[in-house]
Amino acid sequence: TPDGNRLWRSLMEMAEIGPIPGGGSGRQALTDLDAAGRALFSGWCRESGLTLETDAIGNLFARRPGTDPTLPPVMMGSHLDTQPTGGRFDGVYGVLAALEVVRSLNDAGRHTRHPLEIAVWMNEEGARYAPPMMGSGVFTGRFTEAEILDKVAQDGARLGDDLERLGWRGTRPASLAAHPVAAYFEAHIEQGPVLEADGLEVGVVTGARGQRWYDAVVTGREAHAGPTPMRLRQDALVTAATLVLAVEAIGAAHGEEASATVGILDVHPHSRNVIPGRCTLTIDLRHADTAVLDTMEAELKAAVAGLTDAGRTVELRDFWSFPVLPFDPGLVERVRAAAAARGLRHRDIVSGAGHDAVYMSMVVPTAMVFIPCVDGISHNPAEAIDPAQAATGCAVLCDAVLATAER
Amino acid sequence: TPDGNRLWRSLMEMAEIGPIPGGGSGRQALTDLDAAGRALFSGWCRESGLTLETDAIGNLFARRPGTDPTLPPVMMGSHLDTQPTGGRFDGVYGVLAALEVVRSLNDAGRHTRHPLEIAVWMNEEGARYAPPMMGSGVFTGRFTEAEILDKVAQDGARLGDDLERLGWRGTRPASLAAHPVAAYFEAHIEQGPVLEADGLEVGVVTGARGQRWYDAVVTGREAHAGPTPMRLRQDALVTAATLVLAVEAIGAAHGEEASATVGILDVHPHSRNVIPGRCTLTIDLRHADTAVLDTMEAELKAAVAGLTDAGRTVELRDFWSFPVLPFDPGLVERVRAAAAARGLRHRDIVSGAGHDAVYMSMVVPTAMVFIPCVDGISHNPAEAIDPAQAATGCAVLCDAVLATAER
Ligand SMILES: NC(=O)NCCC(=O)O
Ligand SMILES: NC(=O)NCCC(=O)O
Numbered sequence: 017t018p019d020g021n022r023l024w025r026s027l028m029e030m031a032e033i034g035p036i037p038g039g040g041s042g043r044q045a046l047t048d049l050d051a052a053g054r055a056l057f058s059g060w061c062r063e064s065g066l067t068l069e070t071d072a073i074g075n076l077f078a079r080r081p082g083t084d085p086t087l088p089p090v091m092m093g094s095h096l097d098t099q100p101t102g103g104r105f106d107g108v109y110g111v112l113a114a115l116e117v118v119r120s121l122n123d124a125g126r127h128t129r130h131p132l133e134i135a136v137w138m139n140e141e142g143a144r145y146a147p148p149m150m151g152s153g154v155f156t157g158r159f160t161e162a163e164i165l166d167k168v169a170q171d172g173a174r175l176g177d178d179l180e181r182l183g184w185r186g187t188r189p190a191s192l193a194a195h196p197v198a199a200y201f202e203a204h205i206e207q208g209p210v211l212e213a214d215g216l217e218v219g220v221v222t223g224a225r226g227q228r229w230y231d232a233v234v235t236g237r238e239a240h241a242g243p244t245p246m247r248l249r250q251d252a253l254v255t256a257a258t259l260v261l262a263v264e265a266i267g268a269a270h271g272e273e274a275s276a277t278v279g280i281l282d283v284h285p286h287s288r289n290v291i292p293g294r295c296t297l298t299i300d301l302r303h304a305d306t307a308v309l310d311t312m313e314a315e316l317k318a319a320v321a322g323l324t325d326a327g328r329t330v331e332l333r334d335f336w337s338f339p340v341l342p343f344d345p346g347l348v349e350r351v352r353a354a355a356a357a358r359g360l361r362h363r364d365i366v367s368g369a370g371h372d373a374v375y376m377s378m379v380v381p382t383a384m385v386f387i388p389c390v391d392g393i394s395h396n397p398a399e400a401i402d403p404a405q406a407a408t409g410c411a412v413l414c415d416a417v418l419a420t421a422e423r
Numbered sequence: 424t425p426d427g428n429r430l431w432r433s434l435m436e437m438a439e440i441g442p443i444p445g446g447g448s449g450r451q452a453l454t455d456l457d458a459a460g461r462a463l464f465s466g467w468c469r470e471s472g473l474t475l476e477t478d479a480i481g482n483l484f485a486r487r488p489g490t491d492p493t494l495p496p497v498m499m500g501s502h503l504d505t506q507p508t509g510g511r512f513d514g515v516y517g518v519l520a521a522l523e524v525v526r527s528l529n530d531a532g533r534h535t536r537h538p539l540e541i542a543v544w545m546n547e548e549g550a551r552y553a554p555p556m557m558g559s560g561v562f563t564g565r566f567t568e569a570e571i572l573d574k575v576a577q578d579g580a581r582l583g584d585d586l587e588r589l590g591w592r593g594t595r596p597a598s599l600a601a602h603p604v605a606a607y608f609e610a611h612i613e614q615g616p617v618l619e620a621d622g623l624e625v626g627v628v629t630g631a632r633g634q635r636w637y638d639a640v641v642t643g644r645e646a647h648a649g650p651t652p653m654r655l656r657q658d659a660l661v662t663a664a665t666l667v668l669a670v671e672a673i674g675a676a677h678g679e680e681a682s683a684t685v686g687i688l689d690v691h692p693h694s695r696n697v698i699p700g701r702c703t704l705t706i707d708l709r710h711a712d713t714a715v716l717d718t719m720e721a722e723l724k725a726a727v728a729g730l731t732d733a734g735r736t737v738e739l740r741d742f743w744s745f746p747v748l749p750f751d752p753g754l755v756e757r758v759r760a761a762a763a764a765r766g767l768r769h770r771d772i773v774s775g776a777g778h779d780a781v782y783m784s785m786v787v788p789t790a791m792v793f794i795p796c797v798d799g800i801s802h803n804p805a806e807a808i809d810p811a812q813a814a815t816g817c818a819v820l821c822d823a824v825l826a827t828a829e830r
Binding site: 147300 | 507548549550553554555577613614615617632634636644648649651652653654655658660663664665667668671674675679681682683684688689690691692693694695696697698699700705775776777800801803804
């Protein structure tokens with residue numbers, strides 16, 4: 017059985033890298049702090065006898081041999097990068113829970129038929145470099161290596177250069193073909209309020225909401241903030257603000273499983289006494305039901321069309337998306353069975369967030385284990401979890417992985 | 424009589440420094456391009472026999488002696504710095520019209536009792552370093568030299584360091600006490616649509632609208648853009664967007680002489696999949712009538728108060744302001760008389776913009792001459808004026824200055 021105290025100590029030790037006010041972590045993807053986080057993890061892996069390898073897109077794999085060398089690994093994992101002002105558990109929990117599974121098997125002298133691997137995926141968050149889930153996206157063929165190497169960060173860096181700088185550009189191709197996987201499990205904090213509200217310990221994740229991300233550009237006309245009469249203005253920010261409220265209304269109109277968010281809005285030319293001439297915004301729509309997601313998109317397009325007038329235009333571009341994705345019923349059942357066997361309070365749940373598991377599920381049998389987080393808060397330095405629940409989730413992960421790795 | 428062709432050639436030559444797409448100029452205050460603009464102007468002044476001096480806050484003065492050395496100068500001027508994406512005429516027109524006045528007096532061998540001076544005020548625009556009208560503000564005692572030296576630019580530079588770097592930190596104190604002035608005239612483009620709409624050639628500026636600038640900070644709660652249900656969100660951007668629309672409505676509710684603008688809105692943490700936890704915005708309210716400006720401010724405060732809820736707070740801080748300011752009736756009458764004597768179509772007008780003349784008017788008899796600009800567009804690269812009207816405005820400036828400098 018995994019050791020909850022050791023898991024918690026490792027979580028707290030990792031949080032000392034890139035601490036930010038409010039108790040969170042700031043280790044954005046492919047920064048020196050992200051590399052420092054990986055270095056700490058890599059040291060722990062070496063102490064546990066694991067073999068480390070980085071693939072061509074900067075995914076890190078730590079391998080524990082199985083008793084049957086012909087079998088592909090059962091993989092666990094998640095990510096160590098964070099949002100600009102992230103919490104201590106998003107991603108990190110899944111990686112360190114996987115490490116704790118391995119450590120506890122080592123302690124018990126227990127071997128598995130399949131090899132076990134821990135994956136640390138490159139840039140899951142999608143903040144500094146968008147979109148999210150880049151490393152798993154290349155690994156599963158959703159993105160080409162070339163397009164990802166050319167991505168430019170919010171701060172102007174190029175992803176391929178960052179990989180070289182950090183020594184993360186390995187030789188093994190980032191692909192399932194070059195790196196077969198038998199099954200993939202990911203433990204994660206829920207990042208929402210459902211499990212906590214229901215008083216549950218474990219979420220059996222049956223799949224993920226579909227996501228559609230867009231870029232919008234509002235073009236008006238720059239003019240002087242003083243002598244330009246209100247009736248003659250073509251203020252791009254006024255239009256952008258109307259769009260922000262329309263997005264909010266779309267989210268609110270489609271129930272608990274819907275979300276709609278503007279996370280970025282940039283104003284040009286960004287001067288106190290100039291009527292904004294151009295605004296750029298990002299829009300993120302999600303729903304667990306494809307038909308509803310289609311409706312939400314149609315509403316967004318109608319809102320955008322309604323905002324174009326004589327002086328102002330709104331352009332909407334698709335930025336990134338993935339469909340509603342169900343996980344592998346067999347593996348999901350193994351998670352459910354593990355929670356039930358341990359007598360844990362659990363329920364099925366659809367993930368509101370994207371995870372590397374979402375991309376993996378498109379090519380490999382996949383399942384996830386959720387644990388509650390306080391107030392459902394995530395992507396916030398205040399993100400918090402209960403140590404006992406962290407241990408419980410790790411135990412469920414361990415049971416489901418063992419059940420799979422012995423086949 | 425001033426030479427309109429020479430004036431136009433100088434305007435076009437100045438526009439070659441810091442040209443930007445769309446035909447405008449980008450010479451933000453205290454940048455190398457701003458210094459290059461001054462260097463060009465300084466060369467012209469030397470060719471015209473003027474003596475140059477920079478004061479302690481970086482205002483540049485070019486002096487032509489008078490026949491009575493005991494008299495203080497009659498000053499003309501404006502600024503050479505621009506908005507980030509500014510036009511070719513805002514400020515520049517006033518400086519080069521003043522130069523053309525001097526050039527034409529030189530050509531005619533005409534001397535004045537009072538010395539004449541051309542002022543190039545430091546940082547009028549208030550974009551890179553806010554607030555606006557900094558150089559004239561220190562000169563007239565509205566700001567202390569020390570507070571202005573410590574201002575920090577949008578790009579992180581310190582104003583005092585910029586002055587040293589550019590060699591603009593002169594020894595003469597920036598104050599009226601150290602530098603008496605008999606009268607101040609400023610020619611400027613209207614930056615609004617009134618003169619053009621009325622088919623007029625000259626605006627006789629009787630004063631300026633009062634301005635009140637504010638900073639607002641909206642605080643909500645960062646959370647994940649996916650699993651966080653809409654009903655539990657405390658989205659700072661949704662509140663900020665509501666405030667943007669409230670500001671627009673306040674402007675629209677108080678007639679042609681009212682303006683209300685949000686020019687800057689910054690979103691934190693600025694990630695596509697994080698519900699914004701904090702937004703900062705700037706608000707600019709203007710009116711020609713103090714009572715109405717008070718009402719607009721009261722409406723803004725009510726809107727702000729109405730936006731604070733259980734999860735979100737809005738904090739409003741005064742950033743900068745100046746009152747409704749009438750210019751000197753005697754000097755204004757000289758401008759009006761000059762326009763009438765030349766048979767020009769003119770009207771009285773209240774400036775919707777702040778100008779260095781506004782601060783000067785608080786301590787020195789002051790007047791302004793406006794010329795129309797195409798479509799009333801300013802603070803936009805597309806800013807345009809008619810060369811004939813540029814010459815006309817310069818002639819009115821010249822007449823009013825001569826009428827004053829001979830007394
Ligand atoms: N888990 C997580 O925060 N993933 C980032 C992608 C998303 O926004 O859903
Ligand atoms: N003329 C001008 O653009 N001045 C800047 C100050 C203001 O915004 O009114």
